[in-house]
Amino acid sequence: MTTQTEVSQRSGTDSGSTPVISVRRLWKVFGPKAEQVPDSEELRGLARRELMDRTGCTAAVRDVHFDVSPGEVFVVMGLSGSGKSTLVRCLTRLIEPTAGEIVFEGENIREADEKRLRELRRSKFSMVFQHFGLLPHRRVVDNVSFGLEIRGMGRAERTKRALEVVELVGLEGYENSFPDQLSGGMQQRVGLARALAGNPDVLFFDEPFSALDPLIRRDMQNEVIRLHHEVGKTMVFITHDLSEALKLGDRILIMRDGKMVQCGTGDELVGAPADDYVREFVKDVPRGDVLTLRWIMRPLKDGDALDGPEMGPDVVVREATRAVLAADKPVKVVENGKLLGIVGDDEILAVVAGQEGDM
Numbered sequence: 001m002t003t004q005t006e007v008s009q010r011s012g013t014d015s016g017s018t019p020v021i022s023v024r025r026l027w028k029v030f031g032p033k034a035e036q037v038p039d040s041e042e043l044r045g046l047a048r049r050e051l052m053d054r055t056g057c058t059a060a061v062r063d064v065h066f067d068v069s070p071g072e073v074f075v076v077m078g079l080s081g082s083g084k085s086t087l088v089r090c091l092t093r094l095i096e097p098t099a100g101e102i103v104f105e106g107e108n109i110r111e112a113d114e115k116r117l118r119e120l121r122r123s124k125f126s127m128v129f130q131h132f133g134l135l136p137h138r139r140v141v142d143n144v145s146f147g148l149e150i151r152g153m154g155r156a157e158r159t160k161r162a163l164e165v166v167e168l169v170g171l172e173g174y175e176n177s178f179p180d181q182l183s184g185g186m187q188q189r190v191g192l193a194r195a196l197a198g199n200p201d202v203l204f205f206d207e208p209f210s211a212l213d214p215l216i217r218r219d220m221q222n223e224v225i226r227l228h229h230e231v232g233k234t235m236v237f238i239t240h241d242l243s244e245a246l247k248l249g250d251r252i253l254i255m256r257d258g259k260m261v262q263c264g265t266g267d268e269l270v271g272a273p274a275d276d277y278v279r280e281f282v283k284d285v286p287r288g289d290v291l292t293l294r295w296i297m298r299p300l301k302d303g304d305a306l307d308g309p310e311m312g313p314d315v316v317v318r319e320a321t322r323a324v325l326a327a328d329k330p331v332k333v334v335e336n337g338k339l340l341g342i343v344g345d346d347e348i349l350a351v352v353a354g355q356e357g358d359m
C-alpha cells in the first residue's frame with residue numbers, strides 16, 4: 001500500500017516544472033473591513049457563522065495555496081458555496097483578492113494595473129462559463145472572432161482564425177448559424193471556440209456543462225479531453241461533479257467552506273481521502289476504475305514466485321484485472337527496473353469485491 005508520505009510527495013509541486021499559476025495564502029473575504037480577517041490570528045480561525053456574527057464578513061476563500069503546472073488540467077471541486085467560483089475569479093482578478101499571492105508565469109498578478117490586467121485577460125486568459133454569453137445577433141463565426149475584433153485584429157485575419165477554431169471544436173457547417181439555431185451543447189462549443197480563438201495560455205472553465213443534458217455533457221467532457229490533447233493548454237476547471245473531476249482532472253483540489261481540504265490526483269483522493277468529507281465524496285467511485293496497482297500491491301513475501309508477468313505501478317486496476325487473474329503467477333509491479341511489490345488474485349479481488357459491496 002502506498003504510504004501517506006509517498007502520496008504527499010507525489011502531489012507536492014509535481015513535475016518540477018515552473019508552475020504557470022502559483023497561489024499562496026490566498027484569501028477572499030466579503031464584508032466590512034474584510035482585510036482585517038486574514039491578518040487577525042483570532043478571526044482567521046472562526047467558523048463561517050461566528051465570523052459573520054462577529055464581523056459581518058464571509059470568508060469565501062481561506063488561506064488557499066496550490067500550483068498549476070504547464071499543460072495540466074487542474075480541477076477545483078466542492079459543494080455549492082464552498083468558494084470555487086470566488087477562488088477561480090480571484091486568479092484573474094475578476095474578483096479582487098483580500099490577501100495572498102498569485103503569480104502567473106512569473107508575474108505577480110496582484111500588482112498588475114488595470115491596463116496590464118486588460119492585456120492579460122485579452123491575450124493570456126480565457127473563460128468559459130455555464131451561461132454561454134453568446135451575442136444573439138451575431139453568427140457563430142462572428143461570435144468566435146469577437147475577442148479578436150476587440151483586440152483590433154483585421155476582418156480577414158480574424159475570420160480565418162475563427163474558422164480554424166470553429167472546425168477544431170467540430171462546428172464546421174454551422175459558421176453562419178445564429179446562436180438560437182443551435183442546441184445547448186453546440187452553443188457551448190461556440191463558447192469553447194471563442195475561448196480558444198485568442199490562443200490563451202490558460203483556459204478557465206466555471207461549471208461550463210452543468211446546464212447540459214447528461215449525454216451532451218458527456219460529449220462535451222470528451223471534447224475537452226480531445227481539445228486538451230490537441231492544443232495542450234493549461235486548464236483550470238470548476239465543477240461540483242466528482243465524476244467530471246475524475247474524468248478531466250490531472251489533479252483535483254477539494255474545497256469546503258473556503259478552505260482546501262485535499263489536493264491530489266484522482267487515485268490519491270480515492271486511495272487516501274484526507275478526511276470524512278473527502279471520503280463521503282469518493283465513496284461511490286468504482287475503486288477499480290481509479291486506483292492503480294501502486295495502491296493495491298503488497299510487499300514481497302518469502303516463497304513468492306518471481307517469474308510472473310511485469311506491470312507498471314500506474315496501471316489502473318480495471319485494466320490489469322484480466323491479465324492478473326489470467327496469470328498463474330502473481331504480477332510483479334516494476335518501475336524503472338525496481339521491483340516495488342506484488343499483485344495477485346487476492347489484491348485484485350479485494351478491490352472488485354469492495355466495489356460490489358458499495359453498489
Ligand SMILES: Nc1ncnc2c1ncn2[C@@H]1O[C@H](COP(=O)(O)OP(=O)(O)OP(=O)(O)O)[C@@H](O)[C@H]1O
Binds near residue numbers: 078083086
Ligand atoms: N459578492 C459576494 N458578497 C458576499 N458573499 C459572497 C459574494 N460572492 C460569494 N459570496 C459567498 O462566498 C461563498 C462562496 O461562494 P462561491 O460562489 O465562490 O461558491 P461556489 O463553490 O462557487 O458555489 P456555487 O457552486 O453555488 O457557484 C458563499 O458563502 C457565498 O455566499
